Amino acid sequence: MIVTRTPLRISFAGGGTDLPSFYRSNTYGLVLNTSINKYIYVTVKKHPRVFTREKFRLSYSETELVENLEKIKNPIIRECIKFLKIEERLYISTISDIPASTGLGSSSTFCVGLLKALYAFKKKRVGPKQLSEEAFYIERDVLKRPVGKQDHYAAAFGGLNYIRFNDDESTNVKSINLSKKNKKYLENSMAVFWTGIQRLSWKILHNQNARHLENVIALNIIKNQAIELKRLFEKKKISIDKIGNLINEGWETKKTLSKNISNKFIDNAFEKAFQSGAYGGRICGAGGGGFVLFITSPKYHKKLIKNMKKIGLTKFDLSFGNKGSMILINLQ
DSSP states (O other), X not given: OEEEEEEEEEEEXXXXXXXXXXXXXXXXXXXXXXXXXXXXXXXXXXXXXXXXXXXXXXXXXXXXXXSSGGGOSXXXXXXXXXXXXXXXXXXXXXXXXXXXXXXXXXXXXXXXXXXXXXXXXXXXXXXXXXXXXXXXXXXXXXSOOOOOSHHHHHHHHOSEEEEEEETTSOEEEEEOOOOHHHHHHHHHHEXXXXXXXXXXXXXXXXXXXXXXXXXXXXXXXXXXXXXXXXXXXXXXXXXXXXXXXXXXXXXXXHTTSOTTSOXXXXXXXXXXXXXXXXXXEEESTTSSSSEEEEEEOGGGHHHHHHHHXXXXXXXXXXXXXXXXXXXXXXXX
């Protein structure tokens, strides 16, 4: 039995510049994101032959009992098994700390965690860079999803990172080391809320990709905002109001990329948040729903939580994570 734990992520700046349609024709893309203390757990084990009805037993939001690999409905499971050319009978199950399609990178996190587990099943070690690139390849090139690279790298490496995606397909990961004081202050200044809206991110990203030539100016602005946010994060004493304002500038720019990124409900939530003392905010992930992040002084948190609850947003407690995808159990 193999069990992996792989972190979800929150992006602060640069989302959209990690798409190949941008970084391949604009020298590079930049993203500043962090893994969080919410995870996807994947279990992989040999499936005994006593289960004569199926070769594969898969348990996620659905249950599949399948004899033929090609008939597996879950595309990530099917393609990861094919990619690693595994012939054995398999039982695969997953547990997630959050619902799917909510903007925290769950599909890419699952892909990274499953690949790591399957490599361990084959008794092979794999580094985070290879894991990131192979998971991205499966989602982007095999499954033809219009995803960017940041989620795979956040899941595989973990921690607070400044990630550069180069036009030659190389990627550089730089860890940002906050002091304990600044880390605690930043975490205490973050307020994340669940909108209750689940959506398929690639539908929004399809539209964004189709408009990539129109979006070049906006995406370069977003890239520069990531550079500036890194500078603010690395100051000896961080300024929450400046960080919040810059994150909000990024959100306003992001909304121009696609009409599906925001809606009346989300716009109203932002208006109420600003009235409650928030300096800035952004939707986590592609947009359209999921989780929303607000930056505010800790003294305004109670007011913000109260007013968000009135319009149907639920406070979601989290903190930074510092480890990428890892093996918790390896019994072979």
